[in-house]
Amino acid sequence: MLKLAVLVSGGGTNLQAIMDAIAGGTVTNAEIVTVISNNADAYALERAEKNGIDAVCISPKMYESRDEFNRALLQQLNSYQPDLVVLAGFLVVIPEMMIEEYRNRIINIHPSLIPSFCGKGYYGLKVHEGVLARGVKVTGATVHFVDEGTDTGPIILQKAVEVQQGDTPEVLQRRVMEQAEWLILPKAIDLIANSRVSVVDGHVRIEE
Numbered sequence: 001m002l003k004l005a006v007l008v009s010g011g012g013t014n015l016q017a018i019m020d021a022i023a024g025g026t027v028t029n030a031e032i033v034t035v036i037s038n039n040a041d042a043y044a045l046e047r048a049e050k051n052g053i054d055a056v057c058i059s060p061k062m063y064e065s066r067d068e069f070n071r072a073l074l075q076q077l078n079s080y081q082p083d084l085v086v087l088a089g090f091l092v093v094i095p096e097m098m099i100e101e102y103r104n105r106i107i108n109i110h111p112s113l114i115p116s117f118c119g120k121g122y123y124g125l126k127v128h129e130g131v132l133a134r135g136v137k138v139t140g141a142t143v144h145f146v147d148e149g150t151d152t153g154p155i156i157l158q159k160a161v162e163v164q165q166g167d168t169p170e171v172l173q174r175r176v177m178e179q180a181e182w183l184i185l186p187k188a189i190d191l192i193a194n195s196r197v198s199v200v201d202g203h204v205r206i207e208e
């Protein structure tokens with residue numbers, strides 16, 4: 001059984017999609033052992049508690065320095081000994097020591113087709129604002145392993161979503177979530193939980 005730690009900052013709809021997929025059997029061999037948020041008000045924490053999952057807030061505000069926060073976050077994570085860390089809308093820069101310790105065991109969902117509209121400054125609604133400002137006709141979402149860069153790690157899954165005329169950032173965000181994020185994040189977890197994902201020369205291979 002793959003032990004998952006899910007890290008969140010906000011509403012937690014991706015967390016919900018993972019919990020639903022586990023309950024519904026589309027994700028097998030995986031269980032969520034903890035949910036960690038950097039934001040005490042994140043609705044994601046409530047979603048976790050409603051499902052009987054240990055949920056805790058580790059906020060930078062609780063610590064004197066970034067370094068102390070980073071160490072506390074890693075310590076909290078390690079106390080659950082997760083096999084896979086899932087960043088489900090976690091809007092915090094991941095400490096390098098965590099990336100080293102969990103090499104190819106941290107995945108992130110990003111709401112665009114990487115390498116478009118990603119990197120520093122592109123998170124949440126800002127991604128969709130960028131898409132609409134550029135006028136691209138297709139966007140989507142990406143699940144990737146996390147490395148030291150911002151949104152640069154090996155890509156596991158992507159799914160395209162149409163941009164429609166008259167879209168607002170909010171409308172587009174919702175469509176990208178419904179048609180892409182909530183599908184490919186659980187799917188990636190299922191693939192990893194069933195040992196079908198490997199990283200070879202920096203690229204992901206999926207066994208059919």
Ligand code: GAR
Nearest residue numbers: 010011012013014089109111123124
């Ligand atoms: C999602 O759209 C996720 O892709 C995005 O934040 C949102 C969280 O929503 N993540 C990023 O932008 C990371 N760079 P949720 O809390 O409802 O899952």
